[in-house]
Amino acid sequence: MTQTPPSSPPSSTYRLQLRPGFTLTDAAEVADYLRRLGAGAVYLSPILTAAPGSTHGYDVVDPTRVSDALGGDAARRELVERLRGLGMGIVVDIVPNHMSVAAPEANPWWWDVLEHGRRSRYAGHFDVDWASGPLLVPVLADDGDGGAAALQELTIDDGRLAYFEHRFPIAPGTGASGDDPGEVHRRQHYRLVSWRRGDAELNYRRFFDIATLAAVRVEEPDVFAETHGEILRWAAAGEVDGLRVDHPDGLCDPGGYARRLRSAFGGWIVLEKILAAGESPPASWPVAGTTGYDALREVCGVFVDPDGCAPLTGLAAELGVPTDFEAVQNECRRAVATTVLAAEVRRIAGVLESEEAEPPGGAPPERSDPGAPASGASERIEEAVAELLAAFPVYRSYLPEGEGHWSEAVRRAGERRPDLAGALEFLDARVRADARGELARRIQQTSGMVVAKGTEDTAFYRYTRFVALNEVGGAPERFGVPPEEFHARAAEREASWPRAMTALSTHDTKRSEDVRARLAALAEVPGEFAGAVRRWSREHGLSEPSLNLLAWQTLVGAWPISAARLRGYLAKAAKEAKLRTSWVDPDPVFEEEVDSWPERVLSDAELSADVAAFADRIRGAGRCNALGQKLVQLTAPGVPDLYQGSELWELSLVDPDNRRPVDFAVRRVLLERLEGGWLPRVDATGAAKMHVVRTALHLRRDRDLTGYRPLAAAGPAARHALAFARGAAHDVVAVATRLPLGLEASGGWRDTVLPLPSGSGRWSDLLTGRDLAPDSPDGYTTPRLSELLDRYPVALLLRRPD
Structure with missing residues (x-):
């Protein structure tokens, strides 16, 4: 090289x-x-x-x-x-x-651990509680018998223990030709157990609740x-x-x-690293910053009309959808901590017990069986651990640096469960006595799991008031982001984390940036949307309110969408919400209702036409929002990331929908036309978005955009403009349109102007190629927004030397 x-x-x-x-x-x-x-x-x-x-x-x-x-x-x-x-x-x-252990024979390290147990050279590579006994591997079918019948299906195949398609090693000297498979299994360093035992009894740390992803030390x-x-x-x-x-x-x-x-x-x-609203990464970390979910919340949120909050909240309440986000979030986190992550909670409690300290109520009894139910003081400790994990204001505290977040979690847990005050005080004291010890570490490792599974993967599917806000790193209880907050956060990023990544769509987002941009328009016409949802629900409403409201928003946000894509999305959403069905406790009757819903809706010609008409009503505003948030992300502080395919309109939903193949051939054709000077219309091709992306990315590559200065429009429609200047001489300006439906309803830009930073040179709009005429001989320029944004709802201005 x-x-x-x-x-x-x-x-x-x-x-x-x-x-x-x-x-x-x-x-x-x-x-x-x-x-x-x-x-x-x-x-x-x-x-x-x-x-x-x-x-x-x-x-x-x-x-x-x-x-x-x-x-x-x-x-x-x-x-x-x-x-x-x-x-x-x-x-x-x-x-x-973590590493995958789904197919043990494919992972040489895990295979060696299964074969040799604690004597494996890789035994310390994985986070296994070896003191609890054999390594539990939750793969057996369970028809209510704890996997007993499945154990009878074990065979010996080519010197390996086999359970249908699964293969496991046999430790040296523990198996011989003709041996009973069950007897051989009992001699191993691992135990194949019911898949249902994983959440409560697993003795190795996982990635969240996925037993096939084992944590690495x-x-x-x-x-x-x-x-x-x-x-x-x-x-x-x-x-x-x-x-x-x-x-x-x-x-x-x-x-x-x-x-x-x-x-x-x-x-x-x-x-x-997922940050709570207003949180920053620990200053001591020698990294550029996060992958940008914090910026995603801010950029998308500034295009949401706060006036839509009350009507959409009222619609949700009318339909029976919960409207108290904190209550929903607390319930979901607590449920996750006591069910799918119960094994992690139990392990934390076990660490506390092993320290031989006497908690309030007496010393906890010893449990030789890691799957045995807790009792007495041990149960109180587990309850306290679960309540504490559910109470964190951030994903994770970093003791001792994040002591404030830790204290807030302890305080919240005590307020919610005063009956656990003694156990929480005991737990708090033990952690503070050794902020770098195993107890503190495991609680911190697990808090992020509880927050992610409880909030992102559960609450966000139950609290469906306005799902444009229900995104990784989002704050659905905050109805959008005021421009003042956006500017403050952008300036803070430029000052403290200028090399952090920013993003709008990722492989983990629950819906693409363009779906969120279209949904943002609903906040400008909440009454119309509420009326439409009432009509549609009378004809084909789902029986579970939260999923019903989510389904109609999804249909409008991603329209047009195939029945197959919508069916796959709703099936996942229903299981994640864990209200009427779930991954571990399915309800076939409800799942059939959900499964048949897309075909029922899309085959109803009258209703389908009504949905299409409503989507047409907000499509233009959605495209305006999409262009605005894209230009803002690409020119604001940070290093912008463009998710594959999103240079054109991309109406994707959660994975695996957002990992569909990208048609680069179509994109090449459009790019060639743009390179030839084509100024596309804002239409279904998405070429206008590619034009914005290409122009902004080339500018970023050619110029060092430093500094950040908010710019304020003046005039009757000033609130509809978002603008800022970049560059050491403030010679790059990005302008975007906010709340386009409200702008149109109020009569447009009228006499609204945008005073540009003073200095020598002439301003040009890189998107249209037009020069802006200065207002005075000294170069002071104040363009009328009705003229500046007459072709595109965004502008990217560059001041060139005379």
Whole structure:
């Protein structure tokens, strides 16, 4: 490799979702298109060897090799060569928290642990509670017998223990030809148990509640070295410029991990850290910042009309949808802590008991069986742990640095459960006595799991008042973001985290940026939407209120959508909400109602036409919002990421819908026309969005956008303009239209003007190519917004020297 890697950080990134159908070789083939679009770096989903058939790469089974299914290391090197030749960088997503154990034979480390138990050289690589007995593997079917009948299905196949398609190792000396499979199983270092026992009894830490993803102890230097060796080899060769770190909150010590990674890697590092509204990353972490869900909340929220809050809240209440977000969130978090994450809660309580301290009410009894029910003081401790985990104001505190968040969680838990005051005081005292000890660490690791599963994956599917706000890192209880708050947060990002990533759509978002942009328009016509939902619900309403309101918003937001896509989305949403059905406790009758709903609605010609008419009513406003939020994200402080395909309109829903193949051929054709000077209309092709994206990305790549200055419009429609200046001389200005339906209803821009920063030179709009006439000989320019935004609802201004 002879080329010099581009400097860090990149001007922007373009996220590609690799899979067997779109490999590293395919990425190299679209690199030229991405360069012409204006992207500074290609940002890849995980490329290390993942579980067989993986479609996303987060289920790594071998961190020492590039995935053969993606083309292997040769294809990776060819991609790097291609990008270097184009002057582009490369950013790779890495997964330090967990590895896949779904197919044990595919993961050599896990296979060795199963075979040799505590004597395995990899026994310390995984976060296993070895003191609790054999490693529990929850794979057996359970028809209410605890998996007893399934154990009779075990066989010996080619020297391995077999349960249907699953294969497990047999420890040396524990099996012989002709042995009874059940007897061989009882001699192993592991126990195959009912899948239902995983949530309450599992004795290895997982990724959230997914038993097939086992947590890795990267806090150990040798484990870090082995899991990161291949990645750091690329870095040493100058073949990677940035790393996106998945789920750092699950790590033992995220700050310590960040410092260790920084000592080994000098490039751009961003963490997939979810921040609460107003929260910032710990200042001591030597990283560029987060992957941008905080910016997503701010950018999307500023295009939401706060006047829609009361009417949409009233509609939700009328339909029977809960409207107290805090109550819903508390209920969901508590339920998660006491059910799907009960094993983690029990392990925390076990750590406390092992310290031989006497909690209020007497010493807890010993439990030799990790699955045995708690009693007495032990039960009180588990209740206190669960209540505390549900009470955190952020995803995770970082003791001792985040002591304030810890104290707030203890205070909230005590207010909600005064009967647990003694146990909470005891727990608080033990954590404060050793803020870096195992008890403190495990509580912090688990709080993020409870918040994510309880809030994002449950409450966001129950509290469906206005789902444009129900996004990763979002705050649905806050109805949008005032412009003043947006400007304050943008200025803070520029001052403190200017190299953090910003995003609008990702592989984890629950709906794409363009769906949210269209839904934002509902807040401007809440009465019309409420009337429509009442009509539609009378004809084909779902019997569960929260899902019913979610379904109509989804139908309008993603219209037109196929029955198959809508069916898959609603099936997942119903299970995530855990109200009438769930992943672990399905209700076939309700699921059939949900499954048949899309066909019933779409085959009703009259109702379908009504939905289409309503979608047409807000489609233009949705496109206006989409262009506005895209321009704002691409020009505001931070390093903007563009999710694959979102340079055109992209009306995707939650995964796997948002991982559908991208038609790059269509995009190439449109890009060629734009390169020829075409100024597209704002229409169904989405070319206008590509025009905004291309123009902004090229500007970012060509100019160093530093500084941030809010700009205020003046006149009767001033509240409908969002504008700011960038650059050391404030010579770049972004202008976007807010609340377009309200703007139209009030008579348009009329005499509203936007005073631009003073200075020598002439302003030009890069989107239209037009120059702006100065108002005076000294160059002072105050354009009328009715003229500036007559072709597009956004403008990107550059002041050029005379």
